[in-house]
Amino acid sequence: MKTTARHFKRMLRVGVIAATFVACATFAGPLGLPPVPDPADNPITPEKVKLGDKLFNDKRFSTTGEVSCANCHDKEKGFTDGLQVSEGIDKLKGTRNAPTVVNAAYLKTQFWDGREPTLESQSTQPFLNPVEMALPSHDPIVKIVRKDPEYIDLFKKAFGKTGDKVTMKEVTQAIASFERTLLAGNSPFDRYFYGGEKIAMSPAAIRGLDVFINQGRCVSCHVIEQTQALFTDNRFHMIGSGAKQMPKNLDDLAAAVEEAKKKGTDIAVLSNEKTSSLGRYAVTRDLTDIGAFKTPTLRNVALTAPYLHDGSLKTLEEVIQFYNNGGREKETDPVPELLSGGIRPLNLSNEQQADLVEFLKALTSPEFDKK
């Protein structure tokens, strides 16, 4: 994608973006990542990115004036928040662990349940969710960006628009453009696997890669390809997380679906654990999707604890134990009826599990590594 590379070069030249991880994306995209999608209806420009960055960090777009997108997607924490489930205004809790924004540009759907198709449409929801930024409507945002002198200037530069011409469409396009620059590749794994640097990963991590690809079967969903690795198949699987909360009978299921219909999916799933546990089903109403959540990327995974859609596991070791037990925290837990076929006990030794953790730590991009 020549245009994208050119855009990025221009961004770098004009010094709009200082963050080094974007600089890495400038030339050919970071090692191990495909070209950045650059939608025809919202091409990335440095002006939009600068504007999007400001919007992403603006706390005025919440009822309390204390919550911005960056609260839950904190650059210092790999664009997550380190909490089990996210906190919005007045420390109100949702039901899901904040997914990283890094590499979200490549995802085919957004949110854990894929309920929005694009970064643009995704960005409209948290402003209005009562447990996130809790605005009654998008009007306050539009009002601010039309009046604030700094925004007036930025919107003019990014879209050539002022006054009434500035709407939520431009707001979301700018946020999405900013998010499309948050990329992470060039990890020790990438240098080892794609760059041919045999010493980029430790021997333990190299053994862990073998477990990842073979006996651990992780790669079936956390995809590694010949020239790139997004570590997601962009699909939805019921891996056993949330099984305990899941509606067990028709009445419970009907009640949860009714709630989703009445309140809207976004609000219903973030306000009720039971409804949240429906996963993709809340979006598609396809029985195959009950309890299924999107495969998240594993890039920077060592920095984004806790894990799973509900943040129920605290460490990578716990996650591997969970998969080794076939989607159960304890071996004695019942096997969930609707578990995906690919999830089954793995019979990994303690050493294999430790190696796997070392491999996962090798997925941290240097810009995010605080060591």
Place this chain on the structure above:
Amino acid sequence: MKMNRRTFLKTTGAVATASALPISLIKVALGAKNPTQDFTFAYISDAHIEQIEGSKFVRNWDMGLIRAVQEANLLTPRPDFFFFGGDLAQLGKKEELDHGLEMISKLRGEVHYVMGEHDYYLDLGKYWESKISPLWYSFDHKGVHFIVLTSILTYDEWTYHKWATPMDRMLAMARLDNPEGSPFLVGEKQRGWLKKDLEKVNKSTPIILCSHSPLQKIYKGWNFWTDDAESVQTLLKPFDKVTVIYGHVHQIQYNQVGNIGFHAVMATAWPWPYPQSYAQAASHLPKLTVPMNRADPFFERDATGWQFINVRTGNVEMEYQLPDNENRSVAFNPKTGSPQDSRYQNVNKRIPPQNHY
């Protein structure tokens, strides 16, 4: 009342309907004059529960059946009853049948059973008959006459005089492409019973006949076949509306022979390829529009599925719900007098088959 999938979904309150699971929800709509008699039933088949040793069973087959049962319990509107279409066990063992029954017992509703060859050839149906169900029977439900046959019998010589042990016999019949196998048979005794049973039934009463093997001849090499199929078809010929539903083949099949519509249901265990795509050579199957490609080994339910079946004025409209695949619709075309795939019938729209494995 015309019930296409959309109106069906609409009337079901959007709960647990548009699904993709290895069970078949069958809608029997008896026409505008009698809408209160419309009903649904669900069909689960070919679970192949397989004992490894002691209390260890093959997990994948267990999970297929567990999932089907769980999803069937989440269906709405509630099916009036359930069918299990045969091959509950892999090698006919008590342990396998008991383990399978334990899972099926979680179904909330009455279950009717059809006997498969994997259930039969160890003890020739003794345990099944004592614990599960008669081998052939009929019942009426809201104006439809249901018949269950055991279509997987075979010639006495093969059954009684060929094998050193019952397990030898079972293993021989359990193999798909065994040249030592023997073609399935309904047999004279059962046909005699069927003839008598049908004498009581009005010719305009819709008939739904459930068997394990297809009561039509598809592919002898794999026993997708019943040797006396024509004799059974002859007995069904005088009736206006007949549908034969069968398992065994683990794939989508549909066909029309005279007044009889044939429909296969999917398996919960695994898919078979179509014989043609497996053999890579011409065979004389009923017209197949899309050869079934190799299933994705990761997705347990790939190439399994279920369907709404709308039986209306004797003609069947099928809506296949297929996980990880395009859903498909097969409806009766009055012009050609046979079921047709709405999406793939056109030659230009067909998916090229996978011909390497």
